[in-house]
Amino acid sequence: MDAICVEGLTKYYGDLLAVDHVSFTVHQGEVFGFLGPNGAGKTTTQRMLTTLLEPTEGRIAVFGHDYARDAFPAKRHIGLVPEESNVYTELTAWENLMFTARLYRVPKAARQAQARELLESFGLWEKRHVKAESFSKGMRRRLSIAMALIHRPSLLFLDEPTPGLDVQSTRAIHELIRRMNAEGRTIFLTTHQIEEASQLCDRVAIINHGRIAAIDTPESLKRAILKVQSIEVAFNLTERDLAPQLRALDAVRTVAKMGDKWRLYTEDPSRVLISLLDFSRTHDLRVVSLCTLAPSLEDVFLEITGREVGSIRDERGRNASRRTGGER
Amino acid sequence: MRDLSLQRLADEMMQAWVIAVKDVRVYYLTPPMIMFGLLLPFFLFFSFSVKRNIGADVGLARLLALTTFFTASSAGPVIIPMERRTGTYDRLLAAPMSLMTLLLGKSLVGAFFAVMVSVVPLSIGVIFLGVSVADVGLLVVGILFSSLAFSALGLVFASIPARSVGSIMMPSTLIRWPLLFISGIFIPLSDMASWARPFAFLSPLTYAQDLFNQAVLGRGFLPYWLDIVVLPLLFLMFLAPCVYFHRRSRILGY
Numbered sequence: 378m379d380a381i382c383v384e385g386l387t388k389y390y391g392d393l394l395a396v397d398h399v400s401f402t403v404h405q406g407e408v409f410g411f412l413g414p415n416g417a418g419k420t421t422t423q424r425m426l427t428t429l430l431e432p433t434e435g436r437i438a439v440f441g442h443d444y445a446r447d448a449f450p451a452k453r454h455i456g457l458v459p460e461e462s463n464v465y466t467e468l469t470a471w472e473n474l475m476f477t478a479r480l481y482r483v484p485k486a487a488r489q490a491q492a493r494e495l496l497e498s499f500g501l502w503e504k505r506h507v508k509a510e511s512f513s514k515g516m517r518r519r520l521s522i523a524m525a526l527i528h529r530p531s532l533l534f535l536d537e538p539t540p541g542l543d544v545q546s547t548r549a550i551h552e553l554i555r556r557m558n559a560e561g562r563t564i565f566l567t568t569h570q571i572e573e574a575s576q577l578c579d580r581v582a583i584i585n586h587g588r589i590a591a592i593d594t595p596e597s598l599k600r601a602i603l604k605v606q607s608i609e610v611a612f613n614l615t616e617r618d619l620a621p622q623l624r625a626l627d628a629v630r631t632v633a634k635m636g637d638k639w640r641l642y643t644e645d646p647s648r649v650l651i652s653l654l655d656f657s658r659t660h661d662l663r664v665v666s667l668c669t670l671a672p673s674l675e676d677v678f679l680e681i682t683g684r685e686v687g688s689i690r691d692e693r694g695r696n697a698s699r700r701t702g703g704e705r
Numbered sequence: 706m707r708d709l710s711l712q713r714l715a716d717e718m719m720q721a722w723v724i725a726v727k728d729v730r731v732y733y734l735t736p737p738m739i740m741f742g743l744l745l746p747f748f749l750f751f752s753f754s755v756k757r758n759i760g761a762d763v764g765l766a767r768l769l770a771l772t773t774f775f776t777a778s779s780a781g782p783v784i785i786p787m788e789r790r791t792g793t794y795d796r797l798l799a800a801p802m803s804l805m806t807l808l809l810g811k812s813l814v815g816a817f818f819a820v821m822v823s824v825v826p827l828s829i830g831v832i833f834l835g836v837s838v839a840d841v842g843l844l845v846v847g848i849l850f851s852s853l854a855f856s857a858l859g860l861v862f863a864s865i866p867a868r869s870v871g872s873i874m875m876p877s878t879l880i881r882w883p884l885l886f887i888s889g890i891f892i893p894l895s896d897m898a899s900w901a902r903p904f905a906f907l908s909p910l911t912y913a914q915d916l917f918n919q920a921v922l923g924r925g926f927l928p929y930w931l932d933i934v935v936l937p938l939l940f941l942m943f944l945a946p947c948v949y950f951h952r953r954s955r956i957l958g959y
Contacts, residue, residue: 452801463792
């Protein structure tokens, strides 16, 4: 039985079509990544899958329970970690967990044992009697995940779990996701972080303009666009804007500056290598480093969503600063 | 099958209670709740009662009606948009329970606040001003039934799809104030012009005021049983459309 089965899922907001006849399945026990640019329909789809939003049309079934008939049994299988850590800041970590456990009718003995186990494994046991208002963003995130797990759901929805977190917290959450998956849970991961999806997901779906543009394993998707390979080169002079000249080189499709390096996208790396060496000679530049790169999941994403490398980086930066600016 | 349904019903009642207890703990001291639920009825009472030469018992009955009305009907419009904004409302919507259970829990919160706040004027009236309550049983029933009915009225306002308290408080004030002025609070039903009285019967506050008059003063305009029947009916009448309106809000993404 599939964990999630979606058929023809559609959502209109007035005249605006946000999700357009989306169909896919998520297998039991897999980590399924849901990627897409802003406004593509990711969050709307996830909200419909978690019963927070009613679809205009289409069918959703979770572990065989059809939402149209009765979403109640399906809700027992679902744990939800939304983008904003929606913990009750006026309550302590322990009270937050107890409230959620009571809401899911977890028996008293089990809820106390599970709360202790979760708080210990998430490094919050020492802070269990501290109100969540004094927690850092990473701690609130961990508490939010613990609250989603208190009733031992078999399907966990994680919406953008790591943006705005420091490296340690991000790694801890990635480790948690792997551990939860190893315990047999199905994970539905909505994310902007393409590298995160590449590292964690068994399969990914890319949604664009409300439609599923691709679904496959990250490696299969990369193989499908081998034509988008790239060469990364660093010269001894970094202050010069070489973009126009590099873009004019033979077989180069696009050029992007990556810190002190330039990335040249091409379908024919060998031709670009030859012209690149000629270019460095004629412009009196010394090549400091040079490597060829297979397409990344980000390249797949950009190829499918048809956006420039720079625009997605800018967008990610804006998202990160917006989130960190608005929260503790 | 029947056992399962009964179990689910018992679970949902417990979930409503859990929501109510949590809301009481989380929101009882939030500034909008203090402003709209606690201070406003007292301000109103003093604005319309000072220098009007009314007895302490009449004042107590009036203040009880005002506190249950404003406190209970403020809880939903304060709590629900705040929860929508912080995302905690999603946590409740995603839990395995019906929307009716969630709204029932929210209505209990408003009723609880109103009962607690009404204890203040009641204590002052009885202990310091020496008011004697004519019928304690009617008083308890009056406080409970009025609080529940007005709390459900507040949930109707809270179904407006908005995430800020102000966006809901404004339209709710536009409706609550006329309900206050056409009720028998400031002009008793017996003194009201005969053409105005039918309008007074349109206000739920009229029945609460009449029941408090029966309980505190020992006399009312309507038969007391009518007030006792109408108030729970109003609770159900307000709660039922709430489910429809809140479902509409969910379709819109709130």
